[in-house]
Amino acid sequence: MVDEPRDREPNPRREKPEIPAPEPPERPEMPKPGPPGPEMPPREKPTPEVPDPKPPNGPEMPPPSPPEQPTRPTQPEVMPRPEPAGVPPMPPGPEVPPPRGPEILPPERTVGFFVERPESVLEVPAAKLAAQSRRDFLLLGLGIVASGVGAWWLLPDRTKGRLVGVERRDRLDTVASRIGLSRENREKTLDRALTLDDDVAEALYSRNRRVRTYRRSDVTPLKNNYHGRTPGPEHVAGWSLGLSGLASGVTEKLTLEQMMSRFPHHEQVTRLVCVEGWSAIAWWGGVRFADFLAAFPPAAGARWAALRSNLSLDGAGRNEPYYVSIDLETARHPQTLLATHMSGALLPLAHGAPLRLLTPVKLGLKNIKAITDIAYTADEPADYWNERGYSKYDGL
Numbered sequence: 496m497v498d499e500p501r502d503r504e505p506n507p508r509r510e511k512p513e514i515p516a517p518e519p520p521e522r523p524e525m526p527k528p529g530p531p532g533p534e535m536p537p538r539e540k541p542t543p544e545v546p547d548p549k550p551p552n553g554p555e556m557p558p559p560s561p562p563e564q565p566t567r568p569t570q571p572e573v574m575p576r577p578e579p580a581g582v583p584p585m586p587p588g589p590e591v592p593p594p595r596g597p598e599i600l601p602p603e604r605t606v607g608f609f610v611e612r613p614e615s616v617l618e619v620p621a622a623k624l625a626a627q628s629r630r631d632f633l634l635l636g637l638g639i640v641a642s643g644v645g646a647w648w649l650l651p652d653r654t655k656g657r658l659v660g661v662e663r664r665d666r667l668d669t670v671a672s673r674i675g676l677s678r679e680n681r682e683k684t685l686d687r688a689l690t691l692d693d694d695v696a697e698a699l700y701s702r703n704r705r706v707r708t709y710r711r712s713d714v715t716p717l718k719n720n721y722h723g724r725t726p727g728p729e730h731v732a733g734w735s736l737g738l739s740g741l742a743s744g745v746t747e748k749l750t751l752e753q754m755m756s757r758f759p760h761h762e763q764v765t766r767l768v769c770v771e772g773w774s775a776i777a778w779w780g781g782v783r784f785a786d787f788l789a790a791f792p793p794a795a796g797a798r799w800a801a802l803r804s805n806l807s808l809d810g811a812g813r814n815e816p817y818y819v820s821i822d823l824e825t826a827r828h829p830q831t832l833l834a835t836h837m838s839g840a841l842l843p844l845a846h847g848a849p850l851r852l853l854t855p856v857k858l859g860l861k862n863i864k865a866i867t868d869i870a871y872t873a874d875e876p877a878d879y880w881n882e883r884g885y886s887k888y889d890g891l
Contacts, residue, residue, distance in 0.1 A: 648676045649685070685884070693888035700890060702828055706855045709764045709776050714838065717767065717775040719845040722817070723809040726844060726865055730806045734849050740871030742792045751849050755835060758782040758790070763830060768891060769859040779853050780836030784826045787833055793823065793871030800826050801876035802852055806865040819863045820876045820887065821854065830855055833866070858889040 647655070648671055655664040668678065719725060736754070738747035762780040793800075800821050807817035825831060832853040835842060842848040847864030854861060860880050870876070881887045 644671070644676070647671070648681055652678070689881075689886045693886055693890075696888050696890035697822070700824065700856075702824065704856075705830055706765055706891070709766070711764055711778050713776050714764065714778050715776045717777050717846065718773075720769065720859065721807075721845075721864065723807065723815060724812045726806045726808060728844070730808075731844070731849055731865065734806075734867070736850060736866065737868045738791055738870075739868070740794055740797055742794050744794070747791060751835065754782060754833070754850070758786050760836075761832065762836075763832070765830065765853075765855040767853075767855065767859055767862065770885070770889070778838050779832060779834045780839070781832040781834035781850075781853065783829065784831040784833055784852075784854075785829065788823070788826060796873045797871040798823055799872045799875050801868075801870045801872055802863050802866050803868040803870075804863055804865045805867045817863060818877060818879050819852075819861050820878045820881075821852070821857070821861060822888075823871070825854060825856060825890075828854065828856055856891055858891065860885065861889050 647667070650658075652664070655667075658664075659667070671677070734751065736749045738749065741747065759782075760780055761783050762778065764776060764778045766774050766776050768774045800823060801818065802821065803816060803818040805814070805816050807815050809815040834847070834851050834853040835849070837843065837846055842851060847866075850866045851864040852862050852866060875887065878885075878887055880889075
């Protein structure tokens with residue numbers, strides 16, 4: 496048996512009300528084109544009406560209420576403590592700032608040596624800049640004048656006379672002497688400068704420091720550099736070496752044969768440096784000066800050796816003694832020789848026969864040729880080129 500469907504009553508909860516569709520907005524009719532007339536301003540485009548999304552027949556819903564904020568509990572009001580009677584109120588104390596933590600500084604950035612530094616702007620008043628400019632200009636002018644006067648004062652007399660003439664030179668020197676720039680003071684100043692240079696060179700001297708040595712194949716030509724004429728064979732005939740200032744108190748005489756037979760022969764290839772700017776490498780042989788000093792010790796207190804050549808000649812061929820001074824520390828240097836040979840043979844006349852000094856730690860003007868006398872002294876002896884304006888020490 497089939498049950499017939501019963502007529503069900505409509506459920507108002509399940510059935511949805513019919514919502515009519517919104518009607519489209521009416522479009523305004525456009526005017527028909529007419530004859531051209533005057534140009535009219537553009538008309539604004541009407542804004543279409545937006546239908547209300549709320550259903551017209553639906554129930555009206557209330558707007559959502561904002562969420563409630565939680566209320567903070569109120570603190571009870573603290574009543575001031577009453578002061579006892581007869582006690583004056585306390586004055587308010589100084590405000591104590593709240594404690595601050597340690598200040599954290601950013602790490603310093605290391606800047607390289609070759610990195611360009613940022614430019615810094617300095618604001619200087621215009622008056623200060625003008626005063627500084629005037630002061631710098633005056634100082635510059637005074638510096639130029641002082642430099643010119645000093646350069647003129649230090650020039651040799653012969654150079655001054657060649658530049659301005661002898662009469663003007665004497666007049667200018669007379670004016671300069673009134674402010675202390677005399678010839679005597681000039682010589683003293685130059686001597687002090689040379690003495691300072693000698694003191695520095697002597698302080699830097701070390702017996703353990705040796706100059707470079709070379710191979711025999713590195714030898715270069717060595718020119719004859721006598722300051723005058725070269726002595727001939729007649730000048731060196733009967734040569735002997737005189738020694739004085741010895742600890743024994745006697746004067747010794749040595750021939751070339753005695754020196755070569757008594758002391759060991761030592762050879763070295765070193766460079767000879769001239770004060771004129773040239774140099775040469777030569778192969779030398781002879782007696783070490785240190786061995787010579789050990790065999791003939793100087794007297795107590797002696798600090799210098801005076802070497803002299805009575806065979807030296809001037810440019811005209813006349814006898815002109817040549818003399819140099821050398822400190823005994825330099826004489827004891829292991830590369831200082833009393834040379835008797837050059838390039839494996841006896842010294843030629845052009846290079847100092849029969850005996851010459853070779854000290855490569857000194858300039859060439861100290862390497863005296865054709866030695867005839869050696870004297871040990873306590874005071875620094877005279878020096879040929881020092882008397883003519885050169886240094887005394889002449890170390891390299």
